[in-house]
Amino acid sequence: MSLVRRSSFLWLLAGGAALAQPCPCPIPPAGPPPLWSGNAEISYLSTSGNTSTSSFGGALEVDYKPAPWTVIFKANYLRAETDNVTTAEQFGGSLKGIRDLTARLDVFVGAAYLRNRFSGIDGLFIGDGGVGYKILTGPAHKLRGEIGVGYTHKDQVVGEDRGYASGRAGLGYAWEFSKTAAFTNDAAFTMDFSDSDNWYFADKAAITAALTSTFSLKASWALLYSNQPVPGFKNTDTTTAFALVAKF
Numbered sequence: 311m312s313l314v315r316r317s318s319f320l321w322l323l324a325g326g327a328a329l330a331q332p333c334p335c336p337i338p339p340a341g342p343p344p345l346w347s348g349n350a351e352i353s354y355l356s357t358s359g360n361t362s363t364s365s366f367g368g369a370l371e372v373d374y375k376p377a378p379w380t381v382i383f384k385a386n387y388l389r390a391e392t393d394n395v396t397t398a399e400q401f402g403g404s405l406k407g408i409r410d411l412t413a414r415l416d417v418f419v420g421a422a423y424l425r426n427r428f429s430g431i432d433g434l435f436i437g438d439g440g441v442g443y444k445i446l447t448g449p450a451h452k453l454r455g456e457i458g459v460g461y462t463h464k465d466q467v468v469g470e471d472r473g474y475a476s477g478r479a480g481l482g483y484a485w486e487f488s489k490t491a492a493f494t495n496d497a498a499f500t501m502d503f504s505d506s507d508n509w510y511f512a513d514k515a516a517i518t519a520a521l522t523s524t525f526s527l528k529a530s531w532a533l534l535y536s537n538q539p540v541p542g543f544k545n546t547d548t549t550t551a552f553a554l555v556a557k558f
Contacts, residue, residue: 342377343375344375345374345375345376346372346373346374346375347372347373347375347557347558348370348371348372348373348557348558349370349371349555349556349557349558350368350369350370350371350555350556350558351367351368351369351370351528351553351554351555351556352367352368352553352554353365353366353367353368353551353552353553353554354366354367361392361393362391362392362393362394363390363391363392363393364390364391365388365389365390365391365398366387366388366389366390367386367387367388367389367551367553368386368387369384369385369386369387369553370383370384370385370386371383371384377410378409378410378411379407379408379409379410380407380408380409380410381405381406381407381408382404382405382406382407382408383403383404383405383406384402384403384404384405385401385402385403385404386400386401386402386403387400387401388400388401388549388551397428398428399426399427399428400424400425400426400428400429400549401424401425401426402422402423402424402425403422403423404420404421404422404423405420405421405422406418406419406420406421407419407420408442413444413447414443414444414445414447415441415442415443415444416441416442416443416444417439417440417441417442418439418440418441418442418456418458419438419439420437420438420439421435421436421437422434422435422436422437423435423436426547427467429534429536429539429540429543429544429547430466430467430468430539430540430541430542430543431464431465431466431467431540432465432466432467433463433464433465434462434463434464434465435462435463435464436460436461436462436476436478436500437460437461438458438459438460438461438476438478439458439459439460440456440457440458440459440478441456441457441458442454442455442456443455443456448486449486450485450486450487451483451484451485451486452482452483452484452485453481453482453483453484454481454482455479455480455481455482456479456480456481456482457477457478457479457480458477458478459475459476459477459478460475460476460477460478461473461474461475461476462474462475462476462500462502466540467540468540468541468542468543469540469541472508474502474503474504474505474508475502475503475504476500476501476502476503477500477501477503478498478499478500478501479498479499480496480497480498480499481496481497481498482494482495482496482497483495483496490519490520491517491518491519491520492517492518493515493516493517493518494515494516494518495513495514495515495516496513496514497511497512497513497514498511498512498513499511500512505538507537507538508537508538509537509538510534510535510536510537511533511534511535512532512533512534512535513532513533514530514531514532514533515530515531515532516528516529516530516531517529517530518555524556524557524558525554525555525556526554526555526556526557527552527553527554527555528551528552528553528554528555529551529552530549530550530551530552530553531548531549531550531551532548532549532550532551533546533547533548534546534547534548535547
């Protein structure tokens with residue numbers, strides 16, 4: 311092989327090796343999260359025969375995230391019937407604004423409403439504000455605690471209505487244990503500053519498994535415990551639900 315041919319062969323070999331090397335260019339970072347997102351869910355159960363029962367539930371969540379703000383709107387509805395007689399009906403909604411101060415610390419303000427006449431509550435209104443702190447930031451585990459003060463007004467089916475200054479402590483946990491499944495748990499403790507025996511505790515746990523990029527199945531369990539229930543009503547209410555969820 312001549313010197314010219316040998317030199318040309320080496321140049322071609324070097325050029326092919328250079329082309330085979332991975333690009334040293336950095337991978338561009340992922341874009342910012344979408345400004346709007348949310349999900350809607352629906353559940354239905356019906357039986358017939360010796361006993362006719364049916365239940366319907368729905369929920370909606372819309373998130374708006376113009377950094378450093380996050381605004382979250384939630385609404386839910388539940389109705390159950392036995393032999394064409396309504397045995398349970400509940401409606402709730404909330405609006406909350408969170409502003410990040412640092413990567414972990416934030417402040418929030420929010421308002422919530424609950425109506426559940428079968429628990430003696432004609433209307434429960436809560437407005438509060440406070441601070442939150444992200445204890446775990448993921449990617450698999452996320453944990454955020456918050457504490458705040460506000461005002462609570464409760465319209466009761468029986469007895470006098472109540473209004474009082476209140477304090478609340480909450481904890482929200484999310485565990486993404488696979489690419490298609492996650493567990494969440496949100497708990498909150500609320501107390502009356504004028505009567506330490508008047509407090510209640512709420513907790514909701516859920517497991518969600520994705521079916522497609524849009525639809526998921528969700529199983530949830532919710533607890534509401536009131537230490538001073540409306541006269542004639544029980545302390546504890548629980549709800550178990552299975553729902554189809556669509557995200558957008």
